Amino acid sequence: MSEITELAGFDTAFATALAGVLVEVGPILDERQKRVLAGAGARQLGHGGIKLVAAATGVSADTVGRGAKELEAGLVTDGRVRMKGAGRPTLEQKDPLVWEALNALVDPVTRGDPMSPLRWTTKSTVKLADTLTSQGHQVGPKTVARLLKDHGYSLQANAKKLEGRQHPDRDAQFIYLNEQVTAFLDAGLPVISVDTKKKENIGRYSNGGAEYSPQGEPETTNTYDFIGEAGKAVPYGVYDVGANSGWVNVGSDADTGVFAVESIRRWWTKIGHPGYPEATKLGCYGDFGQRN
Known part of the structure; x- marks a missing residue:
């Protein structure tokens, strides 16, 4: 038996043994620990190790490769279980147009001036959520409030109350205040x-x-x-x-x-x-x- 054949046989046996280890301890390991263990085995095998470990363990080659890269980069001590970007996507990732739709519903005087130092909305978050849902954006009142806050809006005291008839000069008052604030800051x-x-x-x-x-x-x-x-x-x-x-x-x-x-x-x-x-x-x- 040649040296190359012996090495190939050892690599296969090692990968198979690693697969057995993962089967036994897998139930007590989290996603990251499994990934890092598989990556460690691939690193020990050297060239072609990722493919061998993936074939023997059933773990995808991409996952084994990520585990090996984490070990190589020294990223195994930050406590993170999933890779950055993994996990449940945010609402904005699932529905990138939701903020554009919400922004179109709030006061038009602020809609045209994204740099306005004063941002406000006196519309009910419940009504805004209902309107967005009817447009195909699945959101609730709490999510609406969070989005408004994240984009610099101030929810006024009546934001969660029923709306009555608006004073005809209400927007004019806010426009005047915003102009005064801008002039002072400038x-x-x-x-x-x-x-x-x-x-x-x-x-x-x-x-x-x-x-x-x-x-x-x-x-x-x-x-x-x-x-x-x-x-x-x-x-x-x-x-x-x-x-x-x-x-x-x-x-x-x-x-x-x-x-x-x-x-x-x-x-x-x-x-x-x-x-x-x-x-x-x-x-x-x-x-x-x-x-x-």
Whole structure:
């Protein structure tokens, strides 16, 4: 028997043995571990190893090759099970026209200006989802809300409520605001968006949400939620549109105009003036709901 024949016989036996190993331990291996093990065997066999391992194990040659390349590139320690790009495709991958269809349904004044600094929609996400579904795009209200947020839209307070008759000047108001913001930003002047965040009781009270704690050791709070002497914490947010940065001031006063003005004054003293030392004007806008 020649040396070449002996080597070929060894390679085949090795690949067959590897196939047996995969059969025995396969049930406890994930997709990546199987791929890497097959790739390791192919690397040990050298030239032609991928084809031999694939034939013996039933694993596709492409998969064996990917496993070998991962080992060669040192990519076996990042914890990833699937290759990048694998897994369930996103909605946008399955339906690349869904955003174009949704964008055509929202306010036409923003549709024509993709660089608009203010993006908004007051249409119901339920109605938008229903309309898209009727057009052949299978989406729900939550997906619509995510798409709008991902593309810079602000869902107004009535985004999930039934729509009534729209005021004839509603779009004109938004157009005017957008023009003012654009003019301020072009002139290098500061523009801020302001709003009041969710109020929280000060003290050991139950508030919405959850936080990580040792198992069986939840944070204890008062049995009753009567407001104590400390009152409520009122966070007031100031967002710098041009700098894309936020600032939050927390007080205990009622949500009044005085508190809003004081919050803006503090932002200007600590953040605004140092960032815009030459500014002579400040643009300020916000979604105040039922408040004026």
